[in-house]
Amino acid sequence: AWTTIDEVAKKAGKFVAGASGNGYIRPKRGFGTAWDKFSNHIEEELPLRGQDLLDKGLSFIDGKKEPWFLYVGTIYTHVSWRSKEPWMSKYDPGYTGRFADQFSGADAAASAGGKLTLTEREKDHVRAMYDANVSYQDDLLRQLIEKLTTWGIWDQTMLIVTADHGDEQWEDGRVGHGASMRDMLVHVPLLIHYPPLLPAGKFGEGTDVVDIVPTAADALGVAIDPEWQGES
Secondary structure, three states, X not given: OOOOHHHHHHHOOOEEEEEEOOOOOOHHHOOOOOOOEEEEOOOOOOOOOHHHHHHHHHHHHOOOOOXXXXXXXXXXXXXXXXXXXXXXXXXXXXXXXOOXXXXXXXXXXXXXXXXXXXXXXXXXXXHHHHHHHHHHHHHHHHHHHHHHHHOOOHHHOOEEEEOOOOOEEOOOOOEEOOOXXXXXXXXXXXXXXXXXXXXXXXXXXXXXXXXXHHHHHHHHOOOOOOOOOOOO
């Protein structure tokens, strides 16, 4: 029953496309009824690498003359965490222990439940692996911005970068997500780039992810839904 961001974009006359690596984020789960092109890589049993998702999303809009909206949902900071080069060689070189290549969702659950104990050295490596996955996704962002720049539309495109949650890294004895409401879980990035409307600045108070859809609607000239919890 809720208005989703693809429907907002469609009301504004956009070509609406999306690529998701999250099994929940798809029309069958209620996320979107207005997509012109949409791919859920879990549902379609396609690769889940962030590069594959970015490439799929860009393929939907490449060459489009009409204004478009694109959603790309990468999941590379979600467990399992995998070793990604060249960042692991920078963040934790020389490690050869039992979590050298990945720290799986099962490992995180076992650690959170007290069934798996890690040494401090192993925890440091897992943290480095998480950081490497963050850097991998940062590099995808670089690729996206370079593509928009090559197309000549970077300064005319609103880019929103955010996340649904973070992860604990044993700051309070837990790893993963779902067991607390600590800052490392709920204080997520929210970056918006759109020079025609928003000046550069940092706003730490009174800003939440529920504000994203009404902000996009306001920028697109679409009426605000009175049922929305957020505000522009």
